[in-house]
Amino acid sequence: MDCDAFFVQVARLEDPHGAGKARLLIVGGSPTGRGVVTSASYDARAFGVRSAMPTAHALRLCPDATVVGVSRGAISARSRAVKEVLEELSPVVQAASVDEFYLDLKGTERLFANESFEQSAWRIRETVLARTEISVSLGGGTRRVIAKLATNFAKPAGVHIVPAGEEEAFLRGLDLADLPGVGPSLVEALAKRGLVRVEDAYHVQVEWLQRWFGERRGAWLYRRIRGADSSEVDPHERRKSISSERTFSQDVDDDEELGRRLMQQSGSVAGTMRQSSFRAKTITVKLRDHDFKTRQHSRTVPEPIESDHAIYRVAKELLAQLRKNRRVPARLLGVGLSGLVPSQDASQLGLFAEPIAGETDRERTVSRTVDELRDRFGREAVMPGRLVKPEQATRTPGGGRE
DNA sequence: TCTGGGGTCCTAGGACCC
DNA sequence: TCTGGGGTCCTAGGACCC
Numbered sequence: 001m002d003c004d005a006f007f008v009q010v011a012r013l014e015d016p017h018g019a020g021k022a023r024l025l026i027v028g029g030s031p032t033g034r035g036v037v038t039s040a041s042y043d044a045r046a047f048g049v050r051s052a053m054p055t056a057h058a059l060r061l062c063p064d065a066t067v068v069g070v071s072r073g074a075i076s077a078r079s080r081a082v083k084e085v086l087e088e089l090s091p092v093v094q095a096a097s098v099d100e101f102y103l104d105l106k107g108t109e110r111l112f113a114n115e116s117f118e119q120s121a122w123r124i125r126e127t128v129l130a131r132t133e134i135s136v137s138l139g140g141g142t143r144r145v146i147a148k149l150a151t152n153f154a155k156p157a158g159v160h161i162v163p164a165g166e167e168e169a170f171l172r173g174l175d176l177a178d179l180p181g182v183g184p185s186l187v188e189a190l191a192k193r194g195l196v197r198v199e200d201a202y203h204v205q206v207e208w209l210q211r212w213f214g215e216r217r218g219a220w221l222y223r224r225i226r227g228a229d230s231s232e233v234d235p236h237e238r239r240k241s242i243s244s245e246r247t248f249s250q251d252v253d254d255d256e257e258l259g260r261r262l263m264q265q266s267g268s269v270a271g272t273m274r275q276s277s278f279r280a281k282t283i284t285v286k287l288r289d290h291d292f293k294t295r296q297h298s299r300t301v302p303e304p305i306e307s308d309h310a311i312y313r314v315a316k317e318l319l320a321q322l323r324k325n326r327r328v329p330a331r332l333l334g335v336g337l338s339g340l341v342p343s344q345d346a347s348q349l350g351l352f353a354e355p356i357a358g359e360t361d362r363e364r365t366v367s368r369t370v371d372e373l374r375d376r377f378g379r380e381a382v383m384p385g386r387l388v389k390p391e392q393a394t395r396t397p398g399g400g401r402e
Numbered sequence: 403t404c405t406g407g408g409g410t411c412c413t414a415g416g417a418c419c420c
Numbered sequence: 421t422c423t424g425g426g427g428t429c430c431t432a433g434g435a436c437c438c
Contacts, residue, residue: 006438029406036406038438051438057403072407097409097438181411183436216412245407282430292405300430334407 001124003082004135004156006099007039010078011070013133022066031055031067034247034331040065042156081132089124094233102144104233121159142167145229148180167227174198179224186221189213201225239276243284244269245334251290253329262319263384265335266312273337274371279304281339283311285318288332296334297322301358304341307367308384310359311337 003009007027012020019025024044029035037058040049047062055067079098086093092104105112105120112120121138128136139150140161147162149170154160162170175197177187193212195201202225210218223229244265252258262285273280284298297318305311315335370382 002438034405036404038406052406054403054405057405060403100438181436185435214413239409240411241409243408247406284431294433296432298431332406 001086001101001103001128001136001138002151002155003099004137005039005041006078006134007070007075008041009134010074011068013078014070014074015068019066019068022068024062024065026055026058026062026065026067027070028055028058028067029069031059033249038070078132078134082128082134082136085128085131086124089127092233092235094235094237102147102233118159118161121161125157125159143227143229144231144233145180145224146170146227149174149178149227152178171225171227172197172199172202176201176225181224182221186213198225239278239340241336241338241340242269242273242276242278242280243286243334243336244272245286245332245336247288247332248330251329251331252333253327255323258319258323258330258333259316261333262315262335263312265333266315267308267384269335269337270306270308270311270367271371271374273340274306274343274367277343278337278340279306279343280311280337281305281341282337283314283318284334284336284338285315285322286332286334286336287319287322287330289326290329290331292331293326294332295322295326298336298338300339303358304339305359306343307359307363308370309363309366311335314358 008019008025011025011027019027023041024047025041026037026044026049027039028037035055037049037051037053037055039051040058044058044062044065047065049058049062049065059065059067075098079095083093083095083101086101086103090103090105091107094102094104096102103124105117108120115123117140121140125136125138128134135157137151137154137156138159139147139152139154140159141147141150142162142164146167150160150162176182176190176195179198182190189212190196190201195204201221206219206222208218209221212218213221246261246265248261252261281304282298282300284296286294286296288294299314299318301314305314319333373382
């Protein structure tokens with residue numbers, strides 16, 4: 001199940017008198033800045049506007065379009081609402097992204113014996129629309145990859161079922177580029193060998209694919225061409241990494257300024273991670289230079305860490321190394337956390353481990369206390385500051401010190 | 403046209419261990 | 421003295437997806 005132009009729909013629901021009235025609507029970054037199109041209304045797509053296209057370019061194609069942003073909060077709230085309805089309609093639901101879900105209807109054959117598979121799909125579509133105001137499309141099939149491909153034929157606002165036994169005929173009608181996981185790079189390599197349609201590749205032996213693309217990749221492609229997919233719909237997906245990256249409105253070359261930005265972003269990812277009760281073993285800093293060259297450094301620490309302070313301390317060294325290797329204006333800075341361990345498991349491990357070299361109890365307590373304060377009084381309640389001498393500190397109305 | 407932000411998975415080489 | 425084979429973990433980079 002795939003939401004139709006999800007960001008556009010949410011923007012319209014959140015702002016019915018503005019975005020809601022614009023037939024030609026683009027959701028994305030600011031037209032003057034460095035934004036790209038996140039999603040465009042179907043009317044705007046008719047002008048050639050596509051997602052990931054620079055907003056400035058999109059406006060040249062479609063000058064009358066309205067450009068709006070939409071808050072992350074609104075997106076996740078609507079996504080959650082859709083998921084909740086789906087969970088009432090299907091025994092197993094997996095979110096593949098904010099706007100894409102897999103439903104496993106295995107076991108509902110008797111429950112819905114009075115309706116066809118196709119009727120079930122329509123019923124799900126109409127229920128989601130009635131309850132959440134979000135229009136969706138459903139693709140159905142005997143395997144995940146078939147169902148996913150089928151949604152492309154269902155869109156917008158429709159249903160497309162590939163009946164059992166007709167998978168091969170369905171796939172043979174597609175381009176290789178349509179297959180999920182077959183992107184621009186692989187498409188080019190395949191085209192060089194005269195393979196464009198799934199039909200063209202069907203007769204190619206697995207040995208050839210492996211010779212061209214490597215053992216694993218070749219075997220994977222061979223299976224994908226045939227729609228083979230043994231993956232199950234797993235409702236308990238677990239996040240493997242958390243990251244935050246920001247493209248500056250103007251390139252930044254000053255080390256101190258980069259350091260300040262790094263501190264903000266370290267704090268922001270660390271806070272997100274603590275909310276979901278994880279600690280991280282690996283910290284990654286990513287830098288995109290003015291010429292779009294993207295570099296990253298990462299470090300794995302012996303014990304998982306969670307505090308703003310400890311994470312920033314590692315990130316600072318990684319950034320210094322990246323800057324040492326190539327000191328040119330930067331357009332993007334990012335901080336990523338991976339090797340995630342549930343906080344509880346981490347503490348249990350800690351009982352047997354050496355005293356934690358990287359992160360002190362005090363640092364953890366400070367971060368958790370700041371989290372609580374922000375929970376109660378808002379994000380701006382506690383902010384990083386500079387250390388000042390007591391006599392220079394300003395008195396606040398409450399008598400406290402800055 | 404001038405390139406977002408959030409992710410996942412794979413590869414390849416090196417370190418290290420048995 | 422010149423050298424195997426398997427496994428795991430780490431790092432950097434890239435392809436791909438929405």
